[in-house]
Amino acid sequence: MKSNTFYAPKTIQELVELLKMKKERNDLYLVAGATDLAIHIKKQGILHFATIDLTHMDELKEIEKKDDVIEIGAAVTMTKLEKSIIIQVHGYALAGAAGRVGSTQIRNRATIGGNIANAAHCADTITACFALGATAVLLDSEGVFRELPLEEFVLGLGETQIKPDEALVNIRIPKGSTSIYSSFSKVGSRKNVTISKLNHAVRLVFKDNYVTEAAMYFGSIGPKPIKALNIEKHCIDREWNEALLLQLLDLGSKLIDEAIPTRTSRHYKRIAIKGVISDVFNDILSQREVI
Structure with missing residues (x-):
């Protein structure tokens, strides 16, 4: 009887050797929490498989400041992300997204690497990372690292640019500053233990109370989070106030009409998008008032 095999590399070199095997x-399967693998195996009826578990690699469980970026190991859990002071300061939207993933038990096991590598259309951390301008760092079977924008790494539903002999080892986000703010919101089918029906993340740069840069994304609308270009452009050089919020709510509904004109969920999401836009708007307002 064929048995399943579980590999647990502890160093980069050990991982490289296993990636050579994975190529053939x-x-x-690469796992870092395995919360999604269990579902995949059950759905596909897979009986015999092997895994490479990244959670035994200490260096992939760290969040570190490096030069002008924050480096997040692929095996960092949602709980650690949510509670990290570094992430709260430099990537507040990501801390918020991590804190809204599943139940407490799931957040204690699920990792940012797994959430991103699986590329589910409703993956909350992907939307937040897109808004923050994150990059993905990959390691191959020759021990070579490559880095690319996360927005390019994620191709669509369940599809990424990862090669058969590569592992996602780090996510990097730019360091923040006192003029940069970010936020995340979502709506789902159940409170706390929920899969997103719609999520929203923003990163804004201010001068006084006027927006000088804007990155805005919505998830669970298409195969991957969509960039709201019209809404971004509308924010530039405008004051962050109630008048702007009303305009953003209208633009949000129009975005839904354009993105999913024939989908049955369109009517619900025209309303839901106003909720997440309002949440994010008020959160940014609160953050700025504290400052």
Whole structure:
């Protein structure tokens, strides 16, 4: 009887050796929490498989300041992300997204690497990372690292640019500053333990109370989070006030009409998008009042 095999590398070199093996096998899965793998195996009826568990690599469980970026190991859990002071300061939207993933038990096991590598259309951390301008760092079977924008790494539903002999090892986000603010909001089917029906993340740069830069994304509308270009452009050089909020709510509904004109969920999401835009708007307002 064929048995399942579980590998647990502790160093980059050990991982590189296993990636050489993975290149030749299609039954060898990379895991970092395995909360999604269990569902995949059950759905596909897979009986025999092997895993490479990244959670035994200490260096992939750290959040560190490096030069002008914050480096997040692929095996960092949602709980650690949510509670990290570094992430709260430099990537507040990501801390918020991590804190809204599933239940407490799931957040204690689920990792940012797994959430991103699986590329579910409702993955909350992907939307936040897009808004923050994150990059993905990959390691291949030759021990070579490559880095690319996360927005390019995620191709669509369940699809990424990862190669058969590569592992996602780090996520990097730019360091923040006192003029940069970010936020995240979502709506789902159940409170706390919920899969997003719609999520929203922003990163804004202010001069006084006027927006000088804006990155705005909405998830669970298409195969990957969509960039709200019209809404971004509308914010530039405008004051962050109630008058702007009313305009953003209208633009949000129009975005839904354009993105999913024939989908049955369009009517619900025309209303839901106003909720997440309002949440994010008020959160940014609160953050700025504290400052």
